[in-house]
Amino acid sequence: MFKPPLKWAGGKRWLVSHLKPIWEVNAHRRYVEPFCGGLAVVLGLQPRQALLNDINPHLINFYRHLQNGLSVRVPMHNDEKLFYRHRERFNRLIRKGKAHTEEGAQLFYYLNRTCFNGLCRFNKGGDFNVPFGTYKAINYTSDFSHYATVFRQWEFSNKDVESLEIEPEDFVYADPPYDVEFTTYSAGGFSWNDQVRTARLLADHPGPVVISNQATPRIVELYEDLGFRLTYLDGPRRISCTGDRTAAREVLACKS
Numbered sequence: 001m002f003k004p005p006l007k008w009a010g011g012k013r014w015l016v017s018h019l020k021p022i023w024e025v026n027a028h029r030r031y032v033e034p035f036c037g038g039l040a041v042v043l044g045l046q047p048r049q050a051l052l053n054d055i056n057p058h059l060i061n062f063y064r065h066l067q068n069g070l071s072v073r074v075p076m077h078n079d080e081k082l083f084y085r086h087r088e089r090f091n092r093l094i095r096k097g098k099a100h101t102e103e104g105a106q107l108f109y110y111l112n113r114t115c116f117n118g119l120c121r122f123n124k125g126g127d128f129n130v131p132f133g134t135y136k137a138i139n140y141t142s143d144f145s146h147y148a149t150v151f152r153q154w155e156f157s158n159k160d161v162e163s164l165e166i167e168p169e170d171f172v173y174a175d176p177p178y179d180v181e182f183t184t185y186s187a188g189g190f191s192w193n194d195q196v197r198t199a200r201l202l203a204d205h206p207g208p209v210v211i212s213n214q215a216t217p218r219i220v221e222l223y224e225d226l227g228f229r230l231t232y233l234d235g236p237r238r239i240s241c242t243g244d245r246t247a248a249r250e251v252l253a254c255k256s
Contacts, residue, residue, distance in 0.1 A: 005066065005147060006059075006109070007118030008038025012175055014236055015212060016044030018252065019173065023047075026208050029171040034161045034198070039063070041173060042154070050154040053164055055190070056120065058099055058108045058128075060158040065105040067152050069145035072106045076113075076140040083114050083132045091127040113138055161198050168206045174198065178214040195219070199226055208256045215251040228253035 004011060023031070023045045031047035036054045054060055062070075075082060090107040093099040099108075112118055115130040123129045157164070166172065176198050177190040195213075202209045203226040213219050215232060223230060235250040 002043045002147065002150060004038045004040045004043060005141070005144060006038050006062070006112045008040070009117060009119055010178065011038040011040045012212065013040035013044065015233075015250075015252075016041060018231075018233065019210060020045065022208070022210060022254065023171065023173075026171040029169055029207065030167065032164070032166055032170045032172045034164055034172070034174050035176050036063075036156075037175060041175070043150075046150075048153060051157065051164070051166075051170075052154055053157045053159055053161070055158070055160065057158045058094075058104065059120070060156050061100045062105045062108050063151065063156045065102055066144050066147045067154075067156070069148040070102070070105060070109075071144070072109055072140070072142045074103070074106045074110060076110050076142070078114060078133075078135060078138045080132045083111070086110055087115075087128060094126050094128070110140070113140055162201060166205060170205075170207050172202060172205055172207065172209045174202055174209070174211045176211070176213060179216045179219045192218075196222060199223060203227060203255065205255075209254070211253040213251055213253070215249040220251060223251065223253040228255050230254075 004013070019041060027047065030049040030051065031042065031045065032051045032053075033042055034053050036042065036052040037059075039052070042050055042052060052063070074086065086107050090099065090104065090111060093101065093104050093107070098104065111128060111130070112120065114133055114135075116133045119130045121128070121130050176195060179192070179195055199211065199222050202211060211223065211228070220230065231252040231254070233250040233252060235248040
């Protein structure tokens, strides 16, 4: 199984064993993940065809460059001064509309590995604003060519969930941003209205759907009202915006 190429807060690698039995009976279908995040699930399930989407354009840019065998050539050291120089360069690319470049992908990787807790957070102006991390040592990867073969089989997109071209027979696994107070993951954020319209859209999908989320009372009520079958799981500790770790109660909502 390929290891996810990024450090990703809230990654769902631990959930693969729960999803695998559901996926195996649907493996003939195209796999669709509207909020693909760190790719832990799709790399664990290894579908032949996949449509992988995320609202974070810098994340998708990184994956698209991995499809071509990205090689990171920017200096990479666990150094605070270098971190803030690279962060400022990345933010200048964002302001100039050039963050979709290969340089943008390289800087995004370095910032992900070096910043505090691997968080991905942007201010209202669109700038990446996570501070320097506190790691004793960091293992950086410069050659991502081994990802190119498997990634070339998959399509990556950066769209709103309602704009995705989901086919009736597709298998959909959705892991929307959790219904918790958290800092901005992408410009515009993800509101309660976004939670509701996502859940309603997926409830109407004629093919199989699985959604994971934090089991807040209103999420549970929303999914139950839409006819999903709910399973409760004890997830790993999640990382809050302050770095505080608390136990997470998860819900898996299924519809076949």
